[in-house]
Each structure stands twice: as structure tokens, then as C-alpha cells.
Amino acid sequence: MPLTTIELDADTATVRAHDLAVYLLDDKTEAIAAAIHRYHARTPHGWRFDHLEVTPVALTEPLARAL
Template sequence: MTDLRELIDRGELAELVARHSLWIDELRYDESDQLFTDDVVVKSLRGEAAGIEALVQLARKGHDAYVRTLHNKSNLVIELDGDSATVRANDLAVLVRHDMTEEIAAAIHYYGARRTPGGWRFDRLEIAPQSLTAPLERAI
């Protein structure tokens, strides 16, 4: 039987994943400490980062070419183990370039998280790209 603490933890982790999308889409880099631990480690196609400052630089490296992005996470699979957890999420993103073309990217995000005095925070993130379209012409 699922207990109340587990339900609360699952809800908080799902919220953290949703806030990760807002963090990148709305450039909320000043909120990084509300999502990530100071010692976060990130691996992606664009490189690796250790620590929040390096993470923000990596995010900017990948997203500064776009005027806006829209990330959508789905199919969350959350595994709890006391004060640590893993979360697997599918990520589908629309990436709008300065020339007003768009690209569609798909990836799987593998998060590691741990409970901190401030709540759950991600301490690991591995992004496994699945697909990226060539620039698409805008219809609207």
C-alpha cells in the first residue's frame, strides 16, 4: 500500500520535472538552486557540466540560438529509495530559431534526485537525444 509520504514525494518530484521545463523555456536561471543541488552533474550531447554555474553555461550553449523554446515532459517513471529518487521523463521540445523556423527535438531525461532541507533537488541529469528535425518552415 502506498503511504502518504510516498504520494507527497511523487507529487514534489513531478512538480520539479515540470519546473525544469519552465526553467529552460523562460530562462529562469536565477531559480537554479530551487531545482538543482550545488554539486549537480549533467551529461548531454552538448557536453558535461558539474555544478550549477556550469549547468547554466551548458543550458545557454544549447538554447541561446533560439528565440523561444517549449519543452513538454511526459511519461514520468519515478522510483523512490528513501531520500533519493530517479525519474525518467520523455521530453518533446519545439525550438524556434531567430529566422522563425522551428525544430522539433525528442529526448529522454534521466534525473537523479535527493531530498535536501529545502525539498527535493536534482543532483544528476542525463539527456539521451532520440530525434531532431531539420529546420521546419512555419505555417503560422
């Protein structure tokens, strides 16, 4: 489950999310990656992301599928 924090400052927001993702390396192999995503958003006409920064944290060795 991702951990997300949002900081608001007038019409600007900063979002930090800790995410996990499953990558399919081929038909029978997967790996799991973890990263921290930082988003910046602005408005006066609705929220729009204007910046994304991704910091990789970990990537597992390839995992064989059970099926």
C-alpha cells in the same frame, strides 16, 4: 505529452522523462527535438536535483512556419 516515471528508494529518487521540445532556429524556422531526461534527487531537507542526464533521441529537419 511527456511520459514520466519516478522510482523512490528511501531518501533518493530517480526520474525518467520522455520530452518533446520546439526549437526556434530563427524568426521563421522551427525544429522539433525528442530526448530522454534522467534526474536524480536526494533529500533530507526537501527534494533537490543533484544530477541530470539528457539523451537526445531525434531532431527533425527545419520546419517552415505557417505564418
